[in-house]
Amino acid sequence: MVHIVIVSHADLGEALIRAAEMIVGPKEGVYAVSLQPEDCPEALAERLTAVLEPLAGQEVLVLVDLFGGTPYNVSARQIMERGVECVTGANLPMLLELLMCRDEMPASELAEMITEAGRESVKNLGPMFRKTMAANANQVSAGQ
Helix, strand or coil: CCEEEEEEECCHHHHHHHHHHHHHCCCCCEEEEEECCCCCHHHHHHHHHHHHHHHCCCCEEEEECCCCCHHHHHHHHHHHHHCCEEEECCCHHHHHHHHHHCCCCCHHHHHHHHHHHHHHHCCCHHHHHHHHHHHHHHHHHHCC
């Protein structure tokens, strides 16, 4: 099983875990490490280390909320030191894919898969709805 660690600003990681549990139920091996407004990067690094140290020798995939932010920078150091996988842009579809597939493939393959899942989950609904509405309007006018 690949362990999942979500590193985020505020309580986003905890919220993603709660949302995923609403859909797939409670899961083991999922952790959230949060950067709060009053925290310094060193405090976040200490909390992340406290989560990762017991997982030494096991596969870990770190999900980070924002590329280039403090959670990313702190996590990037851990990638180099511990050899864990890391993907930025954490969202609910990515976490759900991870939870459903983490027993089936290594962390490196999961990282590739969820990167694509994250891209595919972002949609601009306005043009899609306008196209559907226009098609429906054309069908109504053609039927008169």
